[in-house]
Amino acid sequence: MPGQRKVYAISGGVTKFAKAHPDMDFRLMVKRAYDYAMKDVPNLKPSDIQSSRISYFSDHFARQLKAASMVQDFLGLNPIDSRRIEWGGATGGQAIQAGWEAIASGRNDVCLVAGFETMSHVQTWKGNEFIALASDTNFDYPVGGFYTGYYALMVQRHIYEYLRRGKFAGVKDERKAQKAAAEEAKRIMAMVSVKNHVNALYNPYSQYPQKLSMKGAMGGEMVSFPLNRPSICTMSDGAAVMILASEDVASRYTDHPVLISGVGCGTDTMRLADRPHGKVPLFPWESADYYANLDYPGVHSFRAGRTAALEAYKNAGITNPGEELDFVELHDAYASSEIQTYEDIGLCRYGEGYDFVDKGYPFLENVEYGLELPGRGKMPVNPSGGLIACGHPVGATGIMQGVFALWQLQGAIGKHFGDDRLQIRDAKRGLIHSHAGTGSSVTVTIMERS
Amino acid sequence: MAGPRKFAKFRDVMHEVDRKGAAIYRNPVGTEDLVVLSPYNVKYIHSYAEDSQFFLGLANGKLLGSECTSCHYRYATPRSHCMNCGHETRWFELPLEGRVHSWTTCYFGSEEFLKETPFNLAMVEFDGVDTLLLSRLTGVKEPDIYIGMKVKAEFRKKPRYLISDVHFAPVRQKGKGRPD
Numbered sequence: 001m002p003g004q005r006k007v008y009a010i011s012g013g014v015t016k017f018a019k020a021h022p023d024m025d026f027r028l029m030v031k032r033a034y035d036y037a038m039k040d041v042p043n044l045k046p047s048d049i050q051s052s053r054i055s056y057f058s059d060h061f062a063r064q065l066k067a068a069s070m071v072q073d074f075l076g077l078n079p080i081d082s083r084r085i086e087w088g089g090a091t092g093g094q095a096i097q098a099g100w101e102a103i104a105s106g107r108n109d110v111c112l113v114a115g116f117e118t119m120s121h122v123q124t125w126k127g128n129e130f131i132a133l134a135s136d137t138n139f140d141y142p143v144g145g146f147y148t149g150y151y152a153l154m155v156q157r158h159i160y161e162y163l164r165r166g167k168f169a170g171v172k173d174e175r176k177a178q179k180a181a182a183e184e185a186k187r188i189m190a191m192v193s194v195k196n197h198v199n200a201l202y203n204p205y206s207q208y209p210q211k212l213s214m215k216g217a218m219g220g221e222m223v224s225f226p227l228n229r230p231s232i233c234t235m236s237d238g239a240a241v242m243i244l245a246s247e248d249v250a251s252r253y254t255d256h257p258v259l260i261s262g263v264g265c266g267t268d269t270m271r272l273a274d275r276p277h278g279k280v281p282l283f284p285w286e287s288a289d290y291y292a293n294l295d296y297p298g299v300h301s302f303r304a305g306r307t308a309a310l311e312a313y314k315n316a317g318i319t320n321p322g323e324e325l326d327f328v329e330l331h332d333a334y335a336s337s338e339i340q341t342y343e344d345i346g347l348c349r350y351g352e353g354y355d356f357v358d359k360g361y362p363f364l365e366n367v368e369y370g371l372e373l374p375g376r377g378k379m380p381v382n383p384s385g386g387l388i389a390c391g392h393p394v395g396a397t398g399i400m401q402g403v404f405a406l407w408q409l410q411g412a413i414g415k416h417f418g419d420d421r422l423q424i425r426d427a428k429r430g431l432i433h434s435h436a437g438t439g440s441s442v443t444v445t446i447m448e449r450s
Numbered sequence: 451m452a453g454p455r456k457f458a459k460f461r462d463v464m465h466e467v468d469r470k471g472a473a474i475y476r477n478p479v480g481t482e483d484l485v486v487l488s489p490y491n492v493k494y495i496h497s498y499a500e501d502s503q504f505f506l507g508l509a510n511g512k513l514l515g516s517e518c519t520s521c522h523y524r525y526a527t528p529r530s531h532c533m534n535c536g537h538e539t540r541w542f543e544l545p546l547e548g549r550v551h552s553w554t555t556c557y558f559g560s561e562e563f564l565k566e567t568p569f570n571l572a573m574v575e576f577d578g579v580d581t582l583l584l585s586r587l588t589g590v591k592e593p594d595i596y597i598g599m600k601v602k603a604e605f606r607k608k609p610r611y612l613i614s615d616v617h618f619a620p621v622r623q624k625g626k627g628r629p630d
Contacts, residue, residue: 022483129560152554
């Protein structure tokens with residue numbers, strides 16, 4: 001990017017995501033990830049770190065205000081510059097970008113990005129209540145505040161716009177057409193659940209690796225129609241750490257620095273009800289004609305994700321993400337939002353997300369899913385298993401994606417996972433995507449091998 | 451005095467803590483973790499401030515939307531200033547009938563609403579209004595709900611001054627059992 005210093009990721013660490021870590025409080029979880037990251041760059045001394053960006057989503061889960069200061073304290077980083085980053089589900093992605101800014105601006109040469117969440121402190125349904133407080137508490141929460149419900153509302157309209165009015169446009173009976181479209185969407189969302197759970201079998205950091213079949217994925221207990229349990233991420237405890245460095249110093253610490261070549265952010269209304277019904281912000285390769293009859297984003301798509309991708313691609317000089325990216329780690333809190341995100345970030349056009357899965361494009365070549373996947377390996381998405389299978393300790397999640405992307409681009413998946421099956425061969429460039437608050441806040445970050 | 455009881459399953463620890471206030475988790479990693487109950491109850495004094503008229507309207511059987519005084523964009527969920535041009539809005543009465551723009555049936559929910567499951571949520575659209583309203587949809591079950599279904603507002607007789615003072619139900623045509 002012009003006028004800015006180049007920023008590199010040089011190391012990372014992840015504390016295995018789990019339902020609960022009663023043996024570690026949030027500080028020790030971060031410390032474990034930090035120690036792992038430091039061990040991978042032995043020439044880096046703690047005194048070389050000039051600032052930290054520490055992320056966690058919820059004071060309710062933490063039940064400790066200023067928890068970021070306590071992490072700073074526990075890691076022995078005082079008295080250097082530090083701040084807490086919070087941006088809902090995109091907290092981790094935003095923390096990486098905050099670290100990037102600390103270095104790109106010339107202020108620091110080395111910045112520590114650390115994130116955590118301790119969601120096990122309350123029972124699952126209370127946890128869902130805390131998360132739902134990240135919706136308008138006057139107008140949305142009291143109606144029956146439940147994030148899975150909100151995402152179900154969004155995918156229901158997505159199904160209507162793109163399957164009912166697409167593949168099932170010929171069906172005259174409105175109700176039959178909508179039911180057929182929903183069944184088709186459930187089948188394709190189940191494919192996403194299978195992909196992510198099966199990928200996670202080879203990721204020792206994941207919380208829910210599972211040899212999930214289509215039958216298991218389709219038959220899961222319904223939570224909010226059409227989203228069932230296997231299509232939804234769960235509550236987790238976990239931490240992740242990423243160390244960023246300037247071009248001037250990165251080579252002192254590693255032979256395999258990974259360039260952060262593009263950052264982008266986007267936002268949208270907190271209330272779904274307020275989302276505009278306007279025009280699609282187009283990628284340079286898209287034509288307005290194709291979306292002539294589409295009200296955008298409505299509640300079916302994420303304008304924040306599209307906006308973030310537009311900025312990140314511009315910065316990274318990407319004009320054809322389908323060809324120029326080797327893999328994507330995106331925020332699949334729901335199988336539905338994985339499909340919606342393909343379209344937002346331009347892996348395909350709006351409306352083509354279901355077909356993208358059905359053709360097998362986001363599946364890995366080296367992994368056996370028990371599915372017929374003619375186009376597999378075209379664009380591996382969530383090779384790590386994503387949020388659905390890795391877990392989603394919110395403040396750590398976006399950083400976890402960054403660490404997995406870093407290891408992919410260093411060709412070091414085998415080293416860190418103890419198994420290189422998930423290693424994308426010759427991966428040169430990847431995209432990480434962090435998403436919050438029913439699509440109200442999204443970051444997209446491009447990372448590439450240097 | 452006997453100390454907290456020990457459990458090898460974390461689920462059992464959670465039950466014990468809920469009942470007795472403390473338990474010890476025999477963690478497979480080799481530690482013994484003391485887990486305690488830590489309640490947190492708060493009563494907030496909450497003002498609806500610039501949105502107050504909307505909630506008073508619900509108590510009078512009215513749905514009040516906001517119309518921008520400059521660009522005339524019309525909001526079904528009120529806001530005092532227009533998100534497009536920043537100008538002030540004025541109140542207007544929304545129609546009491548609309549259509550389902552999107553919907554879901556929740557079989558689980560957050561703790562506060564878990565006892566009410568299953569319940570339906572709907573985004574409601576109104577003719578001549580640019581944005582939507584999120585509400586419960588009652589009187590109809592999952593297999594019979596569809597996008598485009600006509601619905602009408604119903605109000606709670608004893609208002610609680612919450613958005614849930616209004617919910618929607620299918621408009622039923624005379625002589626037809628099925629919602630239209």
